[in-house]
Amino acid sequence: MSTDPNTGRLLANRYQLQELVGKGAMGRVYLAKDRLLGGVTVAVKFLSQALLNSKMRDRFEQEATICALLGEKSIHIVQVRDYGVDDNGDIPYYVMEFLQGESLSEVIRPQTMPLSRFLGVTRQICLGLQCAHKGIPIDGDLSPVIHRDIKPSNILVMQDPSLGELVKILDFGIAKLMQSEGEQTHSFMGTLSYCSPEQMEGREELNNCADIYSLGIMMFEMLTGTMPIMPESHTFGGWYKAHHEQRPRTFDSVSPHLRIPKVLDSLIMSCLEKQAENRPQSVEEIITALRPLEERFGGGKSVAAKINTVLSKVPITNVPRQLPSNDLDEACRLATWPKDKPKAKIVFPHILKTKHETAPTLWVMLDRPDIKNRQSSTRYNQFLFLPLPHPMVLWITALYNPLYGVRWLPCYLDLKTAIGIQTTAMLGERGNYRILFFAIEDTLPCVNVMKSTIKPAQCQLLKDWTRNSEGFHAPPQSQKSKKILMHELEKLKPKILKKLEAGNTQTAGDISG
Numbered sequence: 001m002s003t004d005p006n007t008g009r010l011l012a013n014r015y016q017l018q019e020l021v022g023k024g025a026m027g028r029v030y031l032a033k034d035r036l037l038g039g040v041t042v043a044v045k046f047l048s049q050a051l052l053n054s055k056m057r058d059r060f061e062q063e064a065t066i067c068a069l070l071g072e073k074s075i076h077i078v079q080v081r082d083y084g085v086d087d088n089g090d091i092p093y094y095v096m097e098f099l100q101g102e103s104l105s106e107v108i109r110p111q112t113m114p115l116s117r118f119l120g121v122t123r124q125i126c127l128g129l130q131c132a133h134k135g136i137p138i139d140g141d142l143s144p145v146i147h148r149d150i151k152p153s154n155i156l157v158m159q160d161p162s163l164g165e166l167v168k169i170l171d172f173g174i175a176k177l178m179q180s181e182g183e184q185t186h187s188f189m190g191t192l193s194y195c196s197p198e199q200m201e202g203r204e205e206l207n208n209c210a211d212i213y214s215l216g217i218m219m220f221e222m223l224t225g226t227m228p229i230m231p232e233s234h235t236f237g238g239w240y241k242a243h244h245e246q247r248p249r250t251f252d253s254v255s256p257h258l259r260i261p262k263v264l265d266s267l268i269m270s271c272l273e274k275q276a277e278n279r280p281q282s283v284e285e286i287i288t289a290l291r292p293l294e295e296r297f298g299g300g301k302s303v304a305a306k307i308n309t310v311l312s313k314v315p316i317t318n319v320p321r322q323l324p325s326n327d328l329d330e331a332c333r334l335a336t337w338p339k340d341k342p343k344a345k346i347v348f349p350h351i352l353k354t355k356h357e358t359a360p361t362l363w364v365m366l367d368r369p370d371i372k373n374r375q376s377s378t379r380y381n382q383f384l385f386l387p388l389p390h391p392m393v394l395w396i397t398a399l400y401n402p403l404y405g406v407r408w409l410p411c412y413l414d415l416k417t418a419i420g421i422q423t424t425a426m427l428g429e430r431g432n433y434r435i436l437f438f439a440i441e442d443t444l445p446c447v448n449v450m451k452s453t454i455k456p457a458q459c460q461l462l463k464d465w466t467r468n469s470e471g472f473h474a475p476p477q478s479q480k481s482k483k484i485l486m487h488e489l490e491k492l493k494p495k496i497l498k499k500l501e502a503g504n505t506q507t508a509g510d511i512s513g
Contacts, residue, residue, distance in 0.1 A: 006030060012084055015044055015095060026051065026060070031098065037480060040389055042081065043098045046091050057092055064094035066145055066172045069136040071097075072387065075468045076128030078156075078170050079387060097388055099168060101158025104222070108152060112225045115260060117165075119294040122219060123287065124167035125155060129215070130283040132169075133208040146206050147172060150214035151194045152221065192239040193227060194218065197274055200240050208283065209276035215286070216271025216279075220248070224255045228272060248272045264293060328352070328359055328434065332449040337365070337438050345440065347409045349395065349423045352434070360426040361434045362397060364409055368439040371447050373404045378500055379435075379452045382492075383427075384485050385465050391415035392481035393424055393465060394489060397435065397452060400500040409435070410489060412482055421466055427454060428462030 006017045006028075015032040022029040027048045034040045047060045064083045071079030082095035104121070107113070113121065129150070135142035147154075149171060160166040190199050196213035199206060220228040228248035231238035251258055251265055267289050273279045280286050331354045341348065345365055352361045366374075377399040384394040393413040400406045414420040427433060437448040454462075 009088075010035075011044065011086060011093070015042065017044065032095075034095075037389070037484070040480070041098045043096050044093055045096065046086070046093045049089070049091065052091065060092050060094075063172050066132075066136060067094075067096065070128075070132055070145065070172075072385065073136075073464050073468065074128050074131035075166070075387075076124050076168055077131060078168050081388075099156050099158055101156045101166075103153045104155035104157055104167075104218075105152035107157050108222055108225060112255075113222045115223075115297050118219075118222050119290060119297060120165060121155075121157065121167050121222070123290055123294060125150075125169065125215065125218075126283045126287050126290070128167070128169040129208075129211055130287065132172075133211070133283055144208065145172070146208060147211050147214075148199065148206065149190050149194075150211050150218060151191050152218060155218075192234075192236060193229075195239070195243060196276070197243045198276060200243050207276065209279050209281065212271050212279050212283065212286070213273075213276075215283075216268050219268045219271070220251075223258065223260060223268075224251065226254055228254075244274065261293060261297075263289065328354055328357060329449060329451075332361065332434050332436050333446055335363075335436055335446045337363075343440055347397075347411045349411055349413060349419070350436075351419070351423060351426070358426070359430065359434065360423050361436055362395070362409065362411060363436045363438065365438045365440050366407075368441050368447065370404075370407070371437045371439060373401060374399045374407055374437075375448060377401045377407075377450075379450060380496060380500055381452050381454060381458075382496070383454075383458055383462060384488055385461070386481045386485055387468075388481075390478045390481040391465075392478060392485060393420070393462075394482075394485040395427075396489060396492075396496075398496060398500065399450075400497075402501075406497055406500060408489075408493070410486070412485070414478055415465065416478075424462050425466040428459045428466060431456070431459050 004020050007019060009017045011017055011032070014034060014036050016035055018031040018033060020028060021031045021043070027046050030044045030046070032042050032044045034042050047056065051060075061083065064080050067078055067080040068083075070077040078099065079097045080094050081097065083092070084094075085092050129147065132145040132147060135144040137143075147169065150169075154169065154171045156168045156170055158166050158168070192200075194214040194217050196206075196210040199210050199213075217228060220226075226249075229242045229246050230249075231242035231246075248269060250269075251260060267280075267286065271279055271286070280289075331352060335352065337343070338350075341363075343365065345367075347362065347364050350361045350363045352359050378401075380396075380398040380400065382396045384396065386392050386394075391414075393415060395411040395413055397409040397411070398406050399409070412420075413424050415424065432451055432453045435450040435452060436446050437450075439447050
């Protein structure tokens, strides 16, 4: 019995390859341990040696980039964490989260899905596709991503302790950036049984309607266990003719005893229209159509609904009393140091309530002379996000004065806690926050208040991270995420300082990352 030569090998002095867990035409996937992160389990995908040409290298790197950017925006897309080229053979690879679950094909093979589960799984697939179709930033522009290979084997269904059933879209290996430029293949790529008519023709000008057609076939299969279109022969010509000419079978003809709402029947059949312009033109249309059905027949709540439910039940912590003023700045000046916080040089987030508004604030305790020296400062803020091993935001504030240097005020927002989710959401919605300074010599009154604004792009990221946060019961992984984020901050500090020095105007002002 031959042994895989990669088993046990240390890749990039970081990833200990454990075993081969999958292989296909594009490459091989190994289970590995990330030694830098204390042995966290990851998956490493290598490009096949048979495909080591410049074109396939570019496609492989594009796949890694797409998954990295989309995975940061949606929990319904597999996340890529690292990319590199193996010195042993000059083979490119990328590192992604290791997911334990079943492919959708394994879920529906033994039996069809009940309507309630079908609605929940389909909604999550649609959310992932919606994120891809909205696009990723490439050279300053948003480029929509068309998956081009939506099928049950590329959908993973896993159990999440916080969210229940969690669905992720895999394998963006043949995805198409709609606004990308360069040499076009004008050849067919995809899986014959799930391809849209226009994709069968090898068109490069595909839009999101191609994925919607594939989704329609998959939805039919999830409910009936069979395909809506069956060719005379399982050849390219057979499938080409079927997708172009054959009318989809009806639910009644395939499963006479199946009872589904007429609106769902019509929705799925509209996704299977031969002409792209006759299908739903966006995944948003499908989500909108499914929403009332899930409210009526669904057995679970969406991630957003779970967040709202938890936030409505969990009180905001560390808010001792509602301040009487309806002016936020006055309320900040009247604030006193919480009794449950030590008198030390610390920074922490705080939701401040007035009579008419609620706002995110950053509370800081420093020496009184230091506070005085920072009264005229250039203010800088930036937010870093790490989804795994524990969803965490590092809220970075820096105060720069050319005479006294920079004062770093880092603060963590745990997205598995109600206070962390609410603070992150408020920062994204308001686009600004107050910094409250307290002197360590006298903690009773707030000594100074500053306002810092957040750029729109950062606000959008904060909203996305809040929307995609993964539940509320924090496992013992938060310290690992904090350690990684702080390491990233240390690497960023020289660049931030250079930016502050270049942008300083000797007066108070804002610079956002």
